[in-house]
Amino acid sequence: MxxxxxxxxxxxxxxxxxxxxxxxxxxxxxxxxxxxxxxxxxxxxxxDPADPKYITQLKWPWESPRRGASTEARSGGDFDAAxxxxxxxxxxxxxxxxxxxxxxxxxxxxxxxxxxxxxxxxxxxxxxxxxxxxxxxxxxxxxxxxxxxxxxxxxxxxxVFGSVENFPNEPDGIFLPPPKPRLHELMLRKGARSIGIPVIPSRLSILTKPINKDRGSCFYCHQCNRGCQAYADxxxxxxxxxxxxxxxxxxxxxxxxxxxxxxxxxxxxxxxxxxxxxxxxxxxxxxxxxxxxxxxxxxxxxxxxxxxxxxxxxxxxxxxxxxxxxxNDSTGASRSGFIPALMDRKRYNEDGVGGMHVFTPWWLDNKKLDFPRGYHIEYGGGMGMPGYGYGGGIESMNSLVPGRDGKMKTGGGYGASLKDDYRRFYGAYVSMAGRGEPVPxxxxxxxxxxxxxxxxxxxxxxxxxxWSDYEVKQAKHMQDTFEEIIHSMGGIALGPKPGPNTAHGYGLAAPGRIIxxxxxxxxxxxxxxxxxxxxxxxxxxxxxxxxxxxxxxxxxxxxxxxxxxxxxxxxxxxxxxxxxxxxx
Missing domain, CATH: 3.50.50.60 (FAD/NAD(P)-binding domain)
Structure with missing residues (x-):
């Protein structure tokens, strides 16, 4: 041989x-x-995200052979730079x-x-x-x-953009101006602060102002995940x-x-x-x-x-x-909510940067809790550009929401009713995800x-x-907090609240899934x-x-x-x- x-x-x-x-x-x-x-x-x-052969930024779903759908080799979808x-x-x-x-x-x-x-x-x-x-x-x-x-x-x-907050164990940096919060983020901030939970501008490595001749600044297309041809992220x-x-x-x-x-x-x-x-x-x-x-x-x-x-x-x-x-990998758990006050809004471009404009840093003392490490909260929502198959959560929504006649109903259906619900509920959802520290x-x-x-x-x-019991208890705290924030906004938490027998406990993501x-x-x-x-x-x-x-x-x-x-x-x-x- x-x-x-x-x-x-x-x-x-x-x-x-x-x-x-x-x-x-x-x-x-x-x-x-x-x-x-x-x-x-x-x-x-x-x-190279600026090379025309790789650019997927600003393309329509129908310009993809799979309409942007994922495959084993493209787990984030055909337009995702993964x-x-x-x-x-x-x-x-x-x-x-x-x-x-x-x-x-x-x-x-x-x-x-x-x-x-x-x-x-x-x-x-x-x-x-x-x-x-x-x-x-x-x-x-x-x-x-x-x-x-x-x-x-x-x-x-x-x-990196952000704001100087002098927040405990959340060091400030040398920041570019942060983008302004959008309507759903203003409501999140108001509701969360009313129950003692801080919400501050996010810290993202996206250029809201140019820093050199080789890179442009963000033009707010909300598509950082596709790779930025302006090198703004x-x-x-x-x-x-x-x-x-x-x-x-x-x-x-x-x-x-x-x-x-x-x-x-x-x-x-x-x-x-x-x-x-x-x-x-x-x-x-x-x-x-x-x-x-x-x-x-x-x-x-x-x-x-x-x-x-x-x-x-x-x-x-x-x-x-x-x-x-x-x-060890970050812990993760999430929840979504429907916010009636955000229904029937006038439509306008609310894309923003490719991610959240505000977030919640860890704000509590673990010595007073039954788990030893904290987490931060990432927020989503708003009237971003719909993608292929976008349903705004309607077709999967188990909770009842107010119909035009004031009566509670399940969103969706088909035909004219479905179109009406899409228009009415578009932009009326928020999501939140906890990302926490495990014990190695x-x-x-x-x-x-x-x-x-x-x-x-x-x-x-x-x-x-x-996962240890520490991480499971942390996930339970996340779920309790998410529900409190949704209710503070006058919202309805979608689906049943994850309990101890769901996923890895209280909706805790499987190890490795937060990457x-x-x-x-x-x-x-x-x-x-x-x-x-x-x-x-x-x-x-x-x-x-x-x-x-x-x-x-x-x-x-x-x-x-x-x-x-x-x-x-x-x-x-x-x-x-x-x-x-x-x-x-």
């Missing part, structure tokens, strides 16, 4: 970066600006012992940053010291002051990766499914990576003086666990045995499946994940309990770094992207300084 030969790249790069999302994109940008020669490996295809999803043909994963975890993969330049909600919040001082404050979980080896200078730089480099593809490539210092390789990090058997240092070309199935080696993993929380853990050798029998950077462990557990983990490989021959992951996972290659001061130091540098391999969310000790009650960007910038600067000092 012929032995397959590995194709070797002729160059030795300064750094090989795996993954082009928030972490990998920021590392590529920083290192390219510093003059390093970088190879950027992305498992998916090339993508190439990938929870299930990808030929790339399986499994769950262990009856547990559940949904692993979302993006296969495109810029990764998940092309289709995320652009919610861009800083972690607060308390988020880095949860064990010290509550006795539950672990503290980070760094604090807010370590990341604040980098948060500031990310704000200036990328742009943040995507790593348009704001970090493409500018990095333009410096001439970055070689971008698309379709590179990384198998493992290669090491020198004598020194144990990383010498490059091995990847499979996903079109030719040829295996290629890339040589580099340092390696940075930004492939995503679970993919980076998978690469390290697959990087076995006689020197590293349990996987690379894993002498502590923690790689793959302490996996060693028993929630991913590992190499001993019986599974993908179509590239790379061993796959197996997950073990269960905020962190923690599989955690940082720490003790090499026996962590894989990385405070600079996200491997304890065992000094020229190996992880720049996605895998190093994070905990989730926070915020979305994690802004912290990925700030920490990747900090790690990149540390690497640059160490090279100058000849320590790497």
């Amino acid at each position: 012929d032995i397959p030969q590995l194709k070797k790249a002729p160059l030795i790069y300064d750094v090989a970066i795996v993954g082009s999302g928030a972490g990998g994109g920021m590392a590529a940008y920083m290192l390219a600006k510093a003059g390093a020669k970088v190879i950027l490996l992305e498992a998916g295809g090339y993508y 190439w990938g999803g929870w299930e990808i043909d030929g790339e399986p994963y499994s769950a262990k012992s009856g547990t559940e975890f949904g692993w979302f993969r993006s296969r495109m330049l810029g990764g998940r940053t092309n289709h995320w909600g652009r919610i861009s919040m800083r972690f607060g001082p308390d988020d880095f010291r949860r064990r010290s404050l509550s006795g539950v979980g672990d503290d980070w080896p760094i604090g807010y002051d370590d990341l604040k200078p980098y948060y500031d730089k990310v704000d200036r480099l990328i742009g 943040f995507s790593a593809s348009s704001v970090l990766c493409i500018p990095a490539v333009k410096t001439g210092n970055v070689t971008l390789i698309n379709g590179a499914m990384v198998r493992e990090v290669l090491t020198d058997p004598q020194t144990g240092l990383a010498t490059g990576v091995s990847y499979v070309n996903n079109r030719t199935l040829e295996e290629v080696t890339v040589r580099a003086k340092a390696v940075m993993l930004g492939a995503s929380t679970c993919e980076s853990a998978r690469i390290l666990l697959n990087s076995k050798s006689s020197r590293f029998p349990n996987g690379l950077a894993n002498s502590s045995g923690v790689v793959g462990k302490y996996l 557990l060693e028993t929630n983990y991913c590992e190499i499946d001993p019986n599974g490989v993908d179509k590239y021959g790379i061993p796959t992951l197996r997950f073990h994940y269960k 905020h996972e962190v923690g599989t290659v955690r940082m720490g001061s003790d090499p026996q309990k962590s894989a990385l130091n405070k600079y996200q540098q491997a304890h065992d391999v000094k020229n190996l770094f992880v720049v996605d969310a895998a190093p994070f000790v905990s989730q926070g009650d915020k979305n994690v992207t802004w912290t990925i960007l700030a920490s990747a910038m900090r790690t990149s600067q540390y690497y640059i300084d160490q090279v100058k000092q000849k320590n790497i």
Whole structure:
């Protein structure tokens, strides 16, 4: 039998970066600006939202062969800038012992940053010291002051709108003007504040004013999820990766499914990576003086666990045995409501930015509650542009609503009655979703499946994940709060209230479905309990770094992207300084 030969790249790069999302994109940008020669490996295809061949922004549903409907490879729909999803043909994963975890993969330049909600919040001082404050979980080896200078730089480099609120554990940033709240958001704010729940302007990385000559400002089409041809929102593809490539210092390789990090058997240092070309199935080696993993929380853990050798029998950077462990994803629960006061409105363009204009940060003291971590609330509603199949909730509505004769009725029907209800109820719905912080557990983990490989021959992951009682109690609090807010608006909560026997308890989303996972290659001061130091540098391999969310000790009650960007910038600067000092 012929032995397959590995194709070797002729160059030795300064750094090989795996993954082009928030972490990998920021590392590529920083290192390219510093003059390093970088190879950027992305498992998916090339993508530029301003290139006509990729533009779906401002197109009508009928311009899609599927009218915008989703497929396995386009989970968000035909117009959503998400190439990938929870299930990808030929790339399986499994769950262990009856547990559940949904692993979302993006296969495109810029990764998940092309289709995320652009919610861009800083972690607060308390988020880095949860064990010290509550006795539950672990503290980070760094604090807010370590990341604040980098948060500031990310704000200036990328742009984020918001308002200075001086709110506890919700640090203010360097903000662009926020968009004005729409009618349903004004009502949400008034109702929620009347029962002691704060509602403040959102913090989204969307440019309400230009910040440089390369990017335009938002024109309020509400289609950020499609990718912005004006570069007015943040995507790593348009704001970090493409500018990095333009410096001439970055070689971008698309379709590179990384198998493992290669090491020198004598020194144990990383010498490059091995990847499979996903079109030719040829295996290629890339040589580099340092390696940075930004492939995503679970993919980076998978690469390290697959990087076995006689020197590293349990996987690379894993002498502590923690790689793959302490996996955690945001909690999520939601509810919708019908607001009679919003019926029969005059129609006008209420699209706004691609997301919410207001939100609720965590406002309570967990010491007075029966769960130890908080959540924020994201709001939806209004008269946005209807999409294909848009029903405004009418055809699925179980609750009774007022008819034109004042009598209560079920919305919908057919013919003239259906059209009348569409017009009458359009814009009269609100939705709210809680996104909360779980307690990281060693028993929630991913590992190499001993019986599974993908179509590239790379061993796959197996997950073990269960919510604890803490997260279930948090979801119950979310549902109670949602109903209170809807009632404070004079609204009707739709459908039965989720109880303890629904979904994972009180409507709690399945693990992995919120797509905020962190923690599989955690940082720490003790090499026996962590894989990385405070600079996200491997304890065992000094020229190996992880720049996605895998190093994070905990989730926070915020979305994690802004912290990925700030920490990747900090790690990149540390690497640059160490090279100058000849320590790497």
